[in-house]
Amino acid sequence: MTTDANITEHHGRCYCGRVDYTVAGPLRDVVDCHCERCRRITGHHIAATQIERDKLSLNESSTLKWFHPDDDPNVGYGFCANCGSSLFWRESDDCERWSICAGTLDHPTGMKTSLILFADEAADYHRLDPNVEQLATE
Ligand SMILES: [Zn+2]
Ligand SMILES: [Zn+2]
Secondary structure, eight states: OGGGGOOOOEEOOSSSSSSSEEEEOOOOOOEEOOHHHHHHHHHSOOOEEEEGGGGGEEEETTTEEEEETHHHHHHHHEEEETTTOOOEEESTTTTTTTEEEEEGGOOOOOOOOEEEEOOSSSSSTTTOOTTSSSSOOO
């Protein structure tokens, strides 16, 4: 059976295209993080896959900026300074794995959502999917 999980290269970009990337290899399923920080920074929640840094090629990154929260300055949220798209998340500047905001990938992604983090901090208007495993905190 052929499934989208067999796709070995994926392309993604921010809305305006000034940040553009290619990812090699299959993508991990999507994890949603509903913590207050991710909610406010992205405007809803982070829904991200994750890959090893050396599997990610930045084709264009002239407007890629990193936001470091005051209370957790090692953590970086990568976004496009031109269009504002949320693109990446990483635990530290030199960590070996980057999270990729799933909505920036071209379709088909071949992924499904497999885990919900910080379910207890999810926006009160949002209905969490009862069929996806939920953790109250990370
Ligand atoms: Zn952009
Ligand atoms: Zn979060």
